[in-house]
Amino acid sequence: MELAVPAVPAVPDPPSIAITEKGETGEATFGGALSFGSVAALYDSARPDYPERLIDAVLEYAQLPDEARALEIGAGTGQATAQFAWRGLNVHALEPSREMVELMLDRFDGTDLNVTVTETALESAELEPAAYELVYCATAWHWLEPRLRWEIVAKALRPGGTLAVLFHVPMWRETVLRPELDELYRQSGAPLDKMGPMLLESIPTVKAFGADWVADQPDPELFGDMRAIALNWAVELPAAQYVELLGTYGDHIGLDADVRRRLFDGIVELIDGAGGLIEVRYSTFLLLTRFTP
Numbered sequence: 262m263e264l265a266v267p268a269v270p271a272v273p274d275p276p277s278i279a280i281t282e283k284g285e286t287g288e289a290t291f292g293g294a295l296s297f298g299s300v301a302a303l304y305d306s307a308r309p310d311y312p313e314r315l316i317d318a319v320l321e322y323a324q325l326p327d328e329a330r331a332l333e334i335g336a337g338t339g340q341a342t343a344q345f346a347w348r349g350l351n352v353h354a355l356e357p358s359r360e361m362v363e364l365m366l367d368r369f370d371g372t373d374l375n376v377t378v379t380e381t382a383l384e385s386a387e388l389e390p391a392a393y394e395l396v397y398c399a400t401a402w403h404w405l406e407p408r409l410r411w412e413i414v415a416k417a418l419r420p421g422g423t424l425a426v427l428f429h430v431p432m433w434r435e436t437v438l439r440p441e442l443d444e445l446y447r448q449s450g451a452p453l454d455k456m457g458p459m460l461l462e463s464i465p466t467v468k469a470f471g472a473d474w475v476a477d478q479p480d481p482e483l484f485g486d487m488r489a490i491a492l493n494w495a496v497e498l499p500a501a502q503y504v505e506l507l508g509t510y511g512d513h514i515g516l517d518a519d520v521r522r523r524l525f526d527g528i529v530e531l532i533d534g535a536g537g538l539i540e541v542r543y544s545t546f547l548l549l550t551r552f553t554p
Contacts, residue, residue: 300509301360305338305368307505311399311427312492315547316344319397322488322549323423325350328375329394332417334383334410335401339365339376341427345397346374353393357382384409388417397425408479415483418552424484425549428470431506432542433459441531449524456512467491467546474548488549495542500532503539 323329329350336342336354338361346352346369354376356362362380369376379386384406396414398405414424436442446453453459471489478484498506504525507513513521532539 299360300514301338301358301364303505304509305364307502307509308340309429309496309543310340311344311429312494312545313344315427315490315492315545316348318490318547319395319423319425319549320348323395323425325394330392331395331397332388332393334396334398335404336365336378337361337399337401339368341397341399342376343368343374346376350395351375352377354378355381355383355386383413386413388413390416391419393417394419394422395425396422397427399427400429402426402428407477411478411480415552415554420552420554422552423549424552425547426474428546430544430546432544435542436539438531438535438539442528445524445527445531449527450520451516451524459512470546471548483552483554484550485553486551490547490549492545493542494545495540497538497540499537500529500539503532503541504528506541
């Protein structure tokens, strides 16, 4: 699905991780983007790559020259980094977590891919002005300071350059095991009413994401030709891989260790008893715009 995104009033932000204090009920606590470093290896193995069709869509939109320079914001362990670098881009990746950076350096060590990595957040990065034909961010845009992110991207892009933002949105609730999973969350002591993405009764549409993105810009004159694309897909996971995936999300990382162990043990038993596999459906969103100063 692809559509042009008009300038319309803001819609609510995409659901984000609940950040609370841990109390007697075992509520989840999470320290923000840097806390993903505590599960860096698990994140690297459990999180899925981005659909190749969407990477192709970025390049088709951007019409980049050979060996174009790309800046990646919040690169994690380098999954999207590799997908763009394999297409011949010179990628400079920014990542604030040292653990993530170390895994990324291991990933690209000994390859002939043109990838450089800096351990820094976007907001504190020292970037060459007007140096990049493409700036992209994969499932990390929401961690950035809202006004500064647009400002910094505008300074980093060359005129006519492209900003691409990707989001994986797991549709956790779309499973035949939903009632049983809900009961496991309650029995384990996990706060089902505060578990972030596990609560979504319906997934925000790509149009809503795109409209919010338009309204988020502090200076709409700087960016134009906005596009929004959604791709729905699914994967079947065995029980162990499913709980590993859950363990990379902030609301589950922040659970009390005993609560998380009870929850995950129960989920594994449930999935194994239901045939050994659970389908995880995703909607992956791609937002595109061009820098037009």
